[in-house]
Amino acid sequence: MDLRLEGITHSYDGLLALDGIDLEVRDGETVAIIGPSGCGKSTLLGIVGGLLKPSAGRVLAIGAPRADSLNPFTYVFQDFALLPWRNVAANVALALEHHGLSRAERRERVAAALALTGLGEFAAALPKQLSGGMRQRVGIARALVVRPAVLLLDEPLSALDAQTRELLMEDLLAIWARERSTRLYVTHNLDEAARLADRVIVLSRRPGRIREIVRIDMPVAERGAPTALPVVAGVREKLWALIRDEARDAEREVQHG
Amino acid sequence: MADAAPVTFRGGGFHPRPQRLVPVAVFVAVIGLWQFASWRGWLPALFLPSPWEIVTALGGMISDGSLGRHVGASLMRIALGWVLGTAAGLAIGLAMGIFSVARAAGLPVVSALFPIPKIALLPLFILWFGIGEPSKVATIGFGVFFPTVIAAYTACDSVPRNLIRMAQSFGLPPAAIVWKILVPGAMPGILAGFRITASIALILVVAAEMIGAQYGIGAFILSAGNLNQIDHLLAGVTLLSLLGLAVSAVLGAVERAVLRWR
Ligand SMILES: Nc1ncnc2c1ncn2[C@@H]1O[C@H](COP(=O)(O)OP(=O)(O)OP(=O)(O)O)[C@@H](O)[C@H]1O
Ligand SMILES: [Mg+2]
Numbered sequence: 001m002d003l004r005l006e007g008i009t010h011s012y013d014g015l016l017a018l019d020g021i022d023l024e025v026r027d028g029e030t031v032a033i034i035g036p037s038g039c040g041k042s043t044l045l046g047i048v049g050g051l052l053k054p055s056a057g058r059v060l061a062i063g064a065p066r067a068d069s070l071n072p073f074t075y076v077f078q079d080f081a082l083l084p085w086r087n088v089a090a091n092v093a094l095a096l097e098h099h100g101l102s103r104a105e106r107r108e109r110v111a112a113a114l115a116l117t118g119l120g121e122f123a124a125a126l127p128k129q130l131s132g133g134m135r136q137r138v139g140i141a142r143a144l145v146v147r148p149a150v151l152l153l154d155e156p157l158s159a160l161d162a163q164t165r166e167l168l169m170e171d172l173l174a175i176w177a178r179e180r181s182t183r184l185y186v187t188h189n190l191d192e193a194a195r196l197a198d199r200v201i202v203l204s205r206r207p208g209r210i211r212e213i214v215r216i217d218m219p220v221a222e223r224g225a226p227t228a229l230p231v232v233a234g235v236r237e238k239l240w241a242l243i244r245d246e247a248r249d250a251e252r253e254v255q256h257g
Numbered sequence: 258m259a260d261a262a263p264v265t266f267r268g269g270g271f272h273p274r275p276q277r278l279v280p281v282a283v284f285v286a287v288i289g290l291w292q293f294a295s296w297r298g299w300l301p302a303l304f305l306p307s308p309w310e311i312v313t314a315l316g317g318m319i320s321d322g323s324l325g326r327h328v329g330a331s332l333m334r335i336a337l338g339w340v341l342g343t344a345a346g347l348a349i350g351l352a353m354g355i356f357s358v359a360r361a362a363g364l365p366v367v368s369a370l371f372p373i374p375k376i377a378l379l380p381l382f383i384l385w386f387g388i389g390e391p392s393k394v395a396t397i398g399f400g401v402f403f404p405t406v407i408a409a410y411t412a413c414d415s416v417p418r419n420l421i422r423m424a425q426s427f428g429l430p431p432a433a434i435v436w437k438i439l440v441p442g443a444m445p446g447i448l449a450g451f452r453i454t455a456s457i458a459l460i461l462v463v464a465a466e467m468i469g470a471q472y473g474i475g476a477f478i479l480s481a482g483n484l485n486q487i488d489h490l491l492a493g494v495t496l497l498s499l500l501g502l503a504v505s506a507v508l509g510a511v512e513r514a515v516l517r518w519r
Contacts, residue, residue, distance in 0.1 A: 051426055071427055081423035085441045085518040094437065095427045126518050146427065 007057035019207040032193035035203030036250035065149030074148035078155040089123040113145040133164035194235040314492040330472035338397025350409025375400035412446025
């Protein structure tokens with residue numbers, strides 16, 4: 001399923017957050033979205049997934065999602081958004097409960113999603129018993145279990161420490177090599193963008209407009225290799241050069257107001 | 258460095274640690290002192306009987322069956338009034354937590370009626386329902402209702418919005434969002450409200466029984482006072498303390514069972 005964003009504009013009570021975003025995303029592509037804090041990244045993701053109605057513009061889904069997709073647009077949240085009173089398996093099952101699947105079918109799909117994310121032994125654990133990395137794995141399993149056409153990830157690794165982030169990045173890459181989906185990946189972290197994305201959309205500070213689109217030609221699978229380090233570092237430098245000044249301005253703005 | 262001195266320790270403290278012995282020791286010491294003072298004649302037996310006399314009075318009440326009658330009557334009123342008030346309060350409170358219109362409609366009424374000490378309404382309920390059980394149950398139910406409403410809708414507000422957004426993003430229908438997200442998320446606040454309403458019910462049952470009842474702990478205490486039977490009076494008060502402890506133990510067990518996830 002391809003996506004086409006046409007003139008997405010959004011304001012919150014007169015505060016213009018996004019201004020005329022046009023973007024095409026091809027099926028199976030991973031597009032990272034970076035930009036200074038407060039530039040409208042989360043707003044954009046909310047609009048794409050239908051959680052927020054844009055002030056102007058529209059999001060078009062081109063082509064049908066895969067037939068077995070239960071929730072074509074599916075989010076992974078920065079704060080995981082797990083139900084603390086449900087155990088891991090039940091948190092993942094929540095996404096399936098209103099689709100008329102049989103109990104056995106649900107259990108089977110949940111077990112498969114847990115296995116894919118390395119959560120097999122934690123099915124009965126409560127979220128409070130898990131580390132941050134494991135909690136986000138639950139969030140990822142819950143997203144995968146509905147077989148999404150478009151995965152919308154809003155800073156999925158930002159709440160994690162650097163080492164856990166590295167581990168989860170590798171896991172995401174492994175999962176994405178097997179499960180076909182289109183990914184919109186919002187992040188603050190330029191490394192994540194340089195490692196995971198086919199293209200990086202650089203937004204300007206508020207109101208967010210597309211400043212530049214950086215294509216990374218090296219296949220994602222090759223970027224983990226030591227020989228790829230210079231390429232990844234080069235992309236990182238390029239992205240940093242693009243947002244550095246605006247990031248500083250945005251930071252000052254937050255401090256003043 | 259020429260002189261070596263160990264670093265002075267200045268941490269620690271300000272951290273409650275469980276103490277097993279102290280509570281029991283203090284309790285026993287207070288009762289023991291009281292008993293001792295009574296025995297030495299330092300306390301006027303007419304105004305403050307000894308613990309032993311209170312226990313004896315309680316024993317007498319058990320053997321002549323009056324204890325069961327009074328406690329039973331009070332418990333029945335509490336249970337009926339509390340269940341009715343809680344059921345209605347949860348229905349209205351959750352509605353106010355879910356629907357903006359219900360909140361806008363309910364809030365002024367709740368705000369106006371909540372501060373009234375509900376015992377003031379007993380005479381009205383007696384006129385409406387007669388002096389018997391219904392007026393007492395209604396007073397308790399009414400007293401329980403408003404705090405339950407307030408606990409329920411504020412508990413709904415305290416459910417993190419991101420969980421609701423998450424549920425919407427997976428396409429859960431609104432009814433499922435209420436039952437699977439809002440109600441379980443509001444449970445801690447609702448159960449905290451139960452502790453408050455249980456103590457309100459206990460206060461109201463005693464007050465109502467003092468105004469007009471043949472049986473019940475409140476009626477028993479009042480008549481013991483009128484007859485100058487201070488040992489019986491204090492036995493009644495002791496019963497109230499035990500009843501309160503029992504209720505709080507039950508609620509604690511419910512909280513532990515329902516809120517294991519916290
Ligand atoms: N519900 C809201 N009401 C009013 N203003 C909002 C609301 N949500 C976001 N904003 C404002 O809109 C702008 C864009 O917000 P958004 O959350 O989309 O930015 P972001 O790029 O995701 O920021 P961050 O990097 O901090 O996550 C910000 O200035 C924010 O303060
Ligand atoms: Mg954001």
